[in-house]
Amino acid sequence: MKTSSAKAKGRRFQQWVAEKISDLLGIQCGKDQLIESRESSQSGVDVKLIGEAAERFKFSIECKNQEKFSIPVWIEQAKSNQKGGTDWLLFVTKNRYDKIVIMDAEAFFKLYERSIKNESNRIR
Numbered sequence: 001m002k003t004s005s006a007k008a009k010g011r012r013f014q015q016w017v018a019e020k021i022s023d024l025l026g027i028q029c030g031k032d033q034l035i036e037s038r039e040s041s042q043s044g045v046d047v048k049l050i051g052e053a054a055e056r057f058k059f060s061i062e063c064k065n066q067e068k069f070s071i072p073v074w075i076e077q078a079k080s081n082q083k084g085g086t087d088w089l090l091f092v093t094k095n096r097y098d099k100i101v102i103m104d105a106e107a108f109f110k111l112y113e114r115s116i117k118n119e120s121n122r123i124r
Contacts, residue, residue, distance in 0.1 A: 006066075007040055013065035014038065016099075017091050018047045027053050045081050059089040059103075067094050071102065 001009075014037040022029035029035035034053040038046050047061040062078035069092065078088040087107035093099040 010063065010065045011037065011040065013091070013093060013099075014046045014063045017061060017063050021047065021049070021053070021057055025053060025056050027056075043081075045083065054086075058086045060086045061089050061091065063091045065093050069094070075102065 018029045018035050018037045022035050025035070027034050029037070034050045036048045036050075038044065038048055045060045046063040049057055049059075049061075060078065060082040062074060062081060064074050071090075071092070074090055074092070075088070078090045082088045087104060090102040091099060092102060
């Protein structure tokens with residue numbers, strides 16, 4: 001695969017993640033919006049969240065669309081790009097496979113605990 005094709009594949013995946021977050025939050029995504037897919041060759045998180053988007057979705061996002069998985073390396077990259085007050089979140093896919101999310105186990109359980117508490121508050 002050409003380098004340009006591989007970069008385009010990665011960019012499309014980043015844009016897909018940004019659009020899913022946009023749909024979830026009801027906040028527009030795109031160039032100069034509160035949710036934006038990072039342009040190629042920029043350092044930092046792969047999906048930029050600004051203002052209200054960052055307040056409501058407290059994750060630093062790394063996206064990988066590659067045929068060979070290097071999960072430990074990708075986790076270290078996600079951690080190194082992690083912004084203060086957020087948890088790292090790694091989105092991974094490859095051709096003909098489902099998209100998956102990898103996150104810190106403690107962060108998962110905190111998130112799930114909040115979900116359970118919110119559910120019990122709604123029932124009351």
